[in-house]
Amino acid sequence: MIDLSGTALAVIFVALALGGILKGATGAGVPVIAVPVIAAFYDVRLAVALIAVPNFFTNCWQLWKFRAHHLSTAFTWVFAASGALGAIVGTVLLATLPAEPLMLLVAISVTGYVALRVVVPEFQLQLAVARRIVWPVGLVAGLLQGAAGISAPVSVSFLNALRLPRPAFIATISAFFAAMTVTQIPTLALAGLMTPMILTLGVVAVLPIFAFMPVGAWLAQRMSQHGFDRLVLSFLSVLALKLFYDALV
Secondary structure (H helix, E strand, O other): OOOOOOOHHHHHHHHHHHHHHHHHHHOOOHHHHHHHHHHHHHHHHHHHHHHHHHHHHHHHHHHHHHHHOOOOOHHEEEEHHHHHHHHHHHHHHHHOOHHHHHHHHHHHHHHHHHHHHHOOOOOOOHHHHHHHHHHHHHHHHHHHHHHHHOOOHHHEEEEHHHOOOHHHHHHHHHHHHHHHHHHHOOOOOOOOOOOHHHHHHHHHHHHHHHHHHHHHHHHHOOOHHHHHHHHHHHHHHHHHHHHHHHOOO
């Protein structure tokens, strides 16, 4: 049984609401905020399992909403399929391996990417290069999602390097996230981590996220492309700091 104290519920609600705002603005962000908060009150396995359910619904919604803005159908679905495969492997590792070394490696990588974008602001990954590396990048990101509940350091950094317009960015990342949950949820159930109670709580968690996503979308629509790009870089910077903290403290 899960101790649903008033304080824990209030803090988790705020985390889900903030995640919804970030999700509405950038297409990503719910697990980054919600997983650490839930893990602080319970444990990381419960956090990953619980957030998988709202991830499925919110990303399917954004995938449909931005369906006309895919970067490339082939690119998007190769990225999504590799992420789905990685999520299966990562979920298996979730029950047995510590995530700290992997988190540290990812934190160093994200910090390096953000530093590159600050020092060389015109840096852009060419689509031809991205197509050649999309499979391994998606696989690593999916593995991270399954093992720690957070794939944004790899997946968001990769798409941000392409300097995509906001609609194309959200369409592509939503397809990726949605595909991962399709394999992650049944794998969690087979591992005994997705119980009926956690599934129910995950469905309830959809409500505050959906309620606050329009706030993020409203804010993002008032930004320029440069402003959106800076928002994503800021998001990645905070994420890197959190990963360092989780891995070292």
